[in-house]
Amino acid sequence: MILEVKNVTKVFGGLTAVNDVSFDLEEGQILGLIGPNGAGKTTLFNCINGIYPLTKGSVIFRGQQLNGLPTYKVADLGLARTHQIVRPLNELTVRENVMVGACFGRKNMGLGQATEVADEVLAFVGLDKRAGLLANSLNVAQKKRLEMARALAAQPYLLLLDEVLAGLNPTEVTGMVDTIRKIREQGITIIMIEHIMHAVMNVSDRVIVLNYGTLIAEGTPAEVQGNQEVIEAYLGDPDLAERLLEEERG
Amino acid sequence: MSAQNNSGLQPPNTSAAPAPSRFRSGMMGRLLTPGLVVILVAIIAAMIYGATGGAARREAWYTVLLFVGLASSLNILLGYTGYVSFGHIVFFGFGGYIGFFAIYQLGWNLLPASLLGGAAAALLALGLGLAILRLRGAYFALATIGINEAMKALVINIPALGGPNGMVLNFGIYASYGGAAQAQWTVYWATAVLTLMVVLTSYIVKKSKFGLGLMAIREDEDAAEVMGVVAPRAKTWAYVISALFPGILGVLFFFKASNIEPAAAFNLNRSIELLVMVMLGGQGTVLGPILGAGGYQLLRTTLLTSDLALFGLKIKDIQLAVAGLLLLIIVLFIPVGFIGWLRSRSTRLRRWLE
Amino acid sequence: MFDQLIVSVTDGMLIGVVYGLAAMGLTLIFGVMNVINLAHGPIMALGMFGVYLCYTVLGLNPFVGLIIVAVLGMLLGMIIYAGAVHRVIDAPHLSSLLSTFSVNMMIIGIGTAVFSTSFRNVNYSLGTVVIGPITVPGTRLSSAILALMVTGLLYLFLYRTRPGKYIRAVANNRTSAGLVGIPSTRVLAMSFGIGTALAAVAGGLIAMALPFTILSGGAFELKSFVIVVLGGLGNPIGALLGGIILGLIEGLVPVFTKVTWVPFIEFVLFILILLVRPQGLFGAKQ
Numbered sequence: 046m047i048l049e050v051k052n053v054t055k056v057f058g059g060l061t062a063v064n065d066v067s068f069d070l071e072e073g074q075i076l077g078l079i080g081p082n083g084a085g086k087t088t089l090f091n092c093i094n095g096i097y098p099l100t101k102g103s104v105i106f107r108g109q110q111l112n113g114l115p116t117y118k119v120a121d122l123g124l125a126r127t128h129q130i131v132r133p134l135n136e137l138t139v140r141e142n143v144m145v146g147a148c149f150g151r152k153n154m155g156l157g158q159a160t161e162v163a164d165e166v167l168a169f170v171g172l173d174k175r176a177g178l179l180a181n182s183l184n185v186a187q188k189k190r191l192e193m194a195r196a197l198a199a200q201p202y203l204l205l206l207d208e209v210l211a212g213l214n215p216t217e218v219t220g221m222v223d224t225i226r227k228i229r230e231q232g233i234t235i236i237m238i239e240h241i242m243h244a245v246m247n248v249s250d251r252v253i254v255l256n257y258g259t260l261i262a263e264g265t266p267a268e269v270q271g272n273q274e275v276i277e278a279y280l281g282d283p284d285l286a287e288r289l290l291e292e293e294r295g
Numbered sequence: 296m297s298a299q300n301n302s303g304l305q306p307p308n309t310s311a312a313p314a315p316s317r318f319r320s321g322m323m324g325r326l327l328t329p330g331l332v333v334i335l336v337a338i339i340a341a342m343i344y345g346a347t348g349g350a351a352r353r354e355a356w357y358t359v360l361l362f363v364g365l366a367s368s369l370n371i372l373l374g375y376t377g378y379v380s381f382g383h384i385v386f387f388g389f390g391g392y393i394g395f396f397a398i399y400q401l402g403w404n405l406l407p408a409s410l411l412g413g414a415a416a417a418l419l420a421l422g423l424g425l426a427i428l429r430l431r432g433a434y435f436a437l438a439t440i441g442i443n444e445a446m447k448a449l450v451i452n453i454p455a456l457g458g459p460n461g462m463v464l465n466f467g468i469y470a471s472y473g474g475a476a477q478a479q480w481t482v483y484w485a486t487a488v489l490t491l492m493v494v495l496t497s498y499i500v501k502k503s504k505f506g507l508g509l510m511a512i513r514e515d516e517d518a519a520e521v522m523g524v525v526a527p528r529a530k531t532w533a534y535v536i537s538a539l540f541p542g543i544l545g546v547l548f549f550f551k552a553s554n555i556e557p558a559a560a561f562n563l564n565r566s567i568e569l570l571v572m573v574m575l576g577g578q579g580t581v582l583g584p585i586l587g588a589g590g591y592q593l594l595r596t597t598l599l600t601s602d603l604a605l606f607g608l609k610i611k612d613i614q615l616a617v618a619g620l621l622l623l624i625i626v627l628f629i630p631v632g633f634i635g636w637l638r639s640r641s642t643r644l645r646r647w648l649e
Numbered sequence: 650m651f652d653q654l655i656v657s658v659t660d661g662m663l664i665g666v667v668y669g670l671a672a673m674g675l676t677l678i679f680g681v682m683n684v685i686n687l688a689h690g691p692i693m694a695l696g697m698f699g700v701y702l703c704y705t706v707l708g709l710n711p712f713v714g715l716i717i718v719a720v721l722g723m724l725l726g727m728i729i730y731a732g733a734v735h736r737v738i739d740a741p742h743l744s745s746l747l748s749t750f751s752v753n754m755m756i757i758g759i760g761t762a763v764f765s766t767s768f769r770n771v772n773y774s775l776g777t778v779v780i781g782p783i784t785v786p787g788t789r790l791s792s793a794i795l796a797l798m799v800t801g802l803l804y805l806f807l808y809r810t811r812p813g814k815y816i817r818a819v820a821n822n823r824t825s826a827g828l829v830g831i832p833s834t835r836v837l838a839m840s841f842g843i844g845t846a847l848a849a850v851a852g853g854l855i856a857m858a859l860p861f862t863i864l865s866g867g868a869f870e871l872k873s874f875v876i877v878v879l880g881g882l883g884n885p886i887g888a889l890l891g892g893i894i895l896g897l898i899e900g901l902v903p904v905f906t907k908v909t910w911v912p913f914i915e916f917v918l919f920i921l922i923l924l925v926r927p928q929g930l931f932g933a934k935q
Contacts, residue, residue: 096521433746434923574743615754623751626748627736
């Protein structure tokens, strides 16, 4: 197991954002994390990579407890992530953004090596032509790719992708899904939060579903899609949900 | 951004033919740039020009070089790391006091006393940094003001440091430095060399992995940490480096002035002037604080000696107001400063203006 | 000793509420637009000179002069907002700090040329009030009462009137306030004006108690920073309490040790509060 999430609970004031969530992740898999808006998906990411201290429970990454470690320690251990709302380092160039990931991630590269890795990763995500531009000059789709490039440059064992497909047009989605598959082929384990159902169902080995902070289903994409509770959670109206899912599959 | 862009992708671990970039070809290659030449020429020209026109010119350029050094040291924290310090002068004053005390009370020579002043300032920054660098934005800025004022109030209450009146060196002390006139030259050259060192340090930091981490913190501290930048450590080191040089420069300054007192050592307005200089030239660039400090000093001298009048008020009487108006115009319309503006205008200039 | 303490506490409280009034101006501006007004001190100094000129040149009662100072202060604040603050309100902190500092430089530069830096005072007396062991100059007592009244009015304004509610709405969330049709630019200018007027009036009150120069505002600006942090940045009522605390420190510390330790204690307290309770002594934990 590369990651073991055990009884993770996160309470803000009176609100339980993540409630007693447990799951395991095997190395080399892609795990889809889905759920309605406000289900606590991003909060769960924030609990895993150390942005929020846990109220209860534990996260074990490659045999090591992550609880209480600052985010930079977690990054050092080989866990990288993207942000749902992109956070480019605006006044640095695209290449420098990626170099930050390479320099301070798991491998702790020097600048020379980081430059090489940055250029390779930028080519990989299709941003090589924009390497010398300032990051704030990119459009949203490019910024999402930049997020991904930064995380990849760290050469992580585990990659957390937070809605990298949202806001992309269909062609871009296809391209990005392709990229995600290629990342997995390199042996990087992935957890992806996603709203675009057909994409996440296509690419994931397993899917877990959060609703109101609670894990309500877990299994293969096929198993989860047939789960009554999941359908209700998503739309409240099982019939409507059924129809929409049919359309998505079609 | 389309699927075609991704066909024929190279996975990150293979080595594709790399595109040229400014971080290529080893550390020396990275450091030796046209921009470095411009910086070195600027500083060395200033220090030679200041030394070749007698005492009056030397005094004027001593001040310029001193402020270039102070502003460049502030820039390491402000420009690279993005932490706005209003109380940077505390390191100048504190280092100055410690070194001055060593000369005055303990009979130390200027050189070890200067190094002691620098070390004291750096240590102060280390201790402070661990505490106040947790604060962000306005809270950090306010804390730095508080520290400067608390330090001033503390010194006033320490009789060994001369209390509110400070300490005055006996003129005879300059005898061991070849007389008062020679001592002035010694301080001039020492300050010039030190300023050169500050600027070089600033340049090396900017070109280093450490500097990349600082700039990542400046842009988005939380995101930088998620990428693995150990922000608390990096910020503290930036603070320590930016404090070291003002400490040494302070000892030289007050030795040259032959006296030190709390109001002069911990002058908050001076501290804010340093910010103004960095802003004028362009924060986060190496050349910016050099031009900003030089330009600010020259402007002030020009205004102070001007005979022009505005609305019946002599310019020299309202030089502060004129400088204020200029600052306002810069902040409102050219917030990236002069060098930042030039850099944004032309990619070709970027190589020359670091 | 006990009498001495009573006197010190009274003195401290009386001056403290005036400090609090000044700090209220600073904290209101910060609370509404996240700007630390570095022209705060010189604006207080202008308030001092306003009352001084009304009294010496126009022959007005200083308390009447305060009304003029308040109106002019409001106007000046709105001009400063339009000229120096509006453009940088969403820029990084450094920009608004430096733009307001540039206003500081302009006021001090012109003020020094016009007024020089020699000391002035407002020679106005209301006699003394004696209560038991305490003898209080009438002007100080009236100043403190006036400061409290202004605080009360500010509270009523912010919580009971429509423009006041607008100000609080904009302070809370400028974007949403704009979306529901609150004219946020005008509200911001008004807030800056009120903040400036408060500082100027506080300066005017101080001018009745102490001799001053155009540079005197600097020391009070620093005091205002301390008070604002004690009371919680952006919390006007906290500022009044913070002012009283600062006044008490200034009154009481000299009873026990040298008066020169006062600023040290104040600023160490200031730093500690920033580190330990950045929301201020009276703010809710965030």
